[in-house]
Every structure is written in C-alpha cells, then in structure tokens.
Amino acid sequence: MPRPEDSGPPELFYDANEANKYTSNTRIIEIQQQMSERALELLALPCDSPALILDLGCGSGLSGEVLEENGHFWVGCDISQSMLDIALEREMEGDVLLSDLGQGVGMFRPGMFDGAISVSALQWLCNSNSSKENPFKRLFAFFTTLYSCLKRNAKVVLQFYPDSPQQAELIVRQATRAGFNGGLMVDFPNSTKAKKVYLVLSCGDMTFQMPRALGENDGTQCVYTANERVRLGRVDKKAMSRKQWVLKKKDRMRKLGKQVANDSKYTGRKRSKKF
Numbered sequence: 102m103p104r105p106e107d108s109g110p111p112e113l114f115y116d117a118n119e120a121n122k123y124t125s126n127t128r129i130i131e132i133q134q135q136m137s138e139r140a141l142e143l144l145a146l147p148c149d150s151p152a153l154i155l156d157l158g159c160g161s162g163l164s165g166e167v168l169e170e171n172g173h174f175w176v177g178c179d180i181s182q183s184m185l186d187i188a189l190e191r192e193m194e195g196d197v198l199l200s201d202l203g204q205g206v207g208m209f210r211p212g213m214f215d216g217a218i219s220v221s222a223l224q225w226l227c228n229s230n231s232s233k234e235n236p237f238k239r240l241f242a243f244f245t246t247l248y249s250c251l252k253r254n255a256k257v258v259l260q261f262y263p264d265s266p267q268q269a270e271l272i273v274r275q276a277t278r279a280g281f282n283g284g285l286m287v288d289f290p291n292s293t294k295a296k297k298v299y300l301v302l303s304c305g306d307m308t309f310q311m312p313r314a315l316g317e318n319d320g321t322q323c324v325y326t327a328n329e330r331v332r333l334g335r336v337d338k339k340a341m342s343r344k345q346w347v348l349k350k351k352d353r354m355r356k357l358g359k360q361v362a363n364d365s366k367y368t369g370r371k372r373s374k375k376f
C-alpha cells in the first residue's frame with residue numbers, strides 16, 4: 102500500500118479535503134484515540150496533578166482530546182493549516198500553532214512542558230521533499246529543541262509508523278544524539294494489525310527503565326535501544342535495488358509537479374568513472 106509520506110509534503114497531503122475525511126472517519130478516530138491513551142499511559146505522569154503536555158503533529162486534536170479528558174493541559178504543533186482549522190472548529194481547549202517540526206520546537210520556553218506525545222506524525226520527518234530538506238538534520242533539530250523545552254526527567258512518547266528498520270534506527274540514533282535516553286517499544290509485535298511502535302524517551306533521568314510492551318506472550322521483550330540493532334519485523338537485506346529507489350524518487354517528484362527525465366534502461370545505473 103502506498104504510504105501518505107511518499108506522496109509529497111504533509112501540508113499538501115493534509116489539505117481541507119483530507120483533513121475532513123480524517124476527522125470524520127470513525128475507525129481513524131478510534132485508532133488515534135487508542136494510541137493517544139497508550140501514549141499517555143507510557144508517559145507515566147504523577148497521578149492527581151494536571152500536567153502541561155506538548156502534542157507534536159497534533160492535527161485536528163484527536164490526541165489533544167484524550168489529554169483533555171484525562172485532566173491535562175496541552176499545546177499542539179502541526180504543519181497543516183487545514184488540520185488545525187478543524188481543531189479550532191472542534192473548540193479544543195489546547196492552544197495550537199502552525200509550525201514544521203523539522204525546524205524544531207525552539208519557540209517554547211526551556212523546561213516548559215511536563216511531557217510530550219506524538220501520534221502518527223514522526224515518520225513524516227524522515228522524508229525529504231526538496232534538496233534543502235535533510236531528514237538527519239531535521240530529526241536532530243526536532244529532538245534537540247524538544248529536549249530543551251521539557252522539564253528534567255520528563256518523558257516523551259512518540260507513536261509512529263517506520264517504513265523500515267533502518268528508518269526506526271535513524272530516529273532512535275538522532276534522539277540519543279540529542280541527549281535523550283530510551284528506545285523503541287513494540288506493542289503486539291506478532292500481530293499485523295495491532296502492532297504499534299512507540300519511541301519512549303526520557304529527558305535526563307539516568308534511572309529510567311523502558312516500560313514493558315503489550316502482547317509479549319512469547320516471553321521476548323520487544324524493546325530496542327540505540328545500542329541494539331532495531332528488529333521491527335523482517336529486515337529486507339537487499340532492501341530496494343538502486344533502480345527501484347531511483348524510480349520511486351522520480352515518481353514522487355512527478356507527483357510534486359517537478360520535471361523529471363523519462364525512465365529508460367539506463368535509469369539507476371552507476372555512471373562509469375569517466376563522469
């Protein structure tokens with residue numbers, strides 16, 4: 102199935118039409134809310150006191166609603182004006198900001214948030230839609246600025262859909278370089294439908310222990326940190342051939358309306374050293 106991230110920039114994908122579709126689909130609402138509840142549980146906030154939580158890629162506020170229902174305050178960031186318009190129409194209590202997570206979240210005061218969550222947004226940062234967008238740099242800017250706007254010992258839980266073990270590994274590496282400790286946790290690792298990947302991070306707490314994943318009935322703990330190879334499923338060793346990679350990229354550029362050379366038998370071939 103094609104991934105939305107391969108279709109172009111998120112602010113174009115989540116246009117008014119997609120934003121409406123997204124927020125009126127009961128199945129999507131149910132899944133987003135379930136994952137938000139799980140993210141909140143993994144944040145393990147101290148009981149009884151309302152917290153201020155940052156929602157990264159907050160969209161139309163489905164995750165924000167779960168935070169509100171649990172008595173917390175929240176601030177959300179999203180790159181799609183259409184998604185934020187729906188959050189505003191739904192009269193959510195959280196404040197929302199139009200911003201690109203790849204530019205970082207440096208607009209917030211240091212140590213301002215008690216925790217942060219993100220539901221189904223992080224994988225978008227791994228795609229590059231122009232020569233200026235470098236996923237390594239964007240992820241690093243995101244994690245370093247996130248680290249500084251959190252209180253010491255605060256936690257971050259980011260549910261996302263990695264498109265490969267390598268992509269998940271890159272995300273863990275950049276989070277660790279930014280100073281976080283923690284790693285990936287996979288709920289229901291053996292189920293195609295229920296399997297969900299969470300990056301669980303701690304900001305400076307050296308005693309932090311990764312939580313236990315759900316559905317580990319075979320006794321193996323599905324937790325992967327920066328020092329281990331990420332095993333999120335079948336690792337396609339040969340991955341994509343060079344030609345497939347080039348064709349996929351050209352296809353994406355065409356969808357973005359860019360001029361791309363026609364495909365030919367030479368597409369994806371290595372140039373000889375003479376060039």
Ligand SMILES: C[S@@+](CC[C@H](N)C(=O)[O-])C[C@H]1O[C@@H](n2cnc3c(N)ncnc32)[C@H](O)[C@@H]1O
Nearest residue numbers: 111158159160163164179180181201202222225
């Ligand atoms: C699948 S939606 C999830 C929305 C939200 N978490 C919810 O529960 O409704 C993914 C969201 O990530 C946002 N997003 C993707 N890339 C982003 C970026 N670079 N900066 C900010 N938001 C981004 C999209 O605009 C979209 O609203």
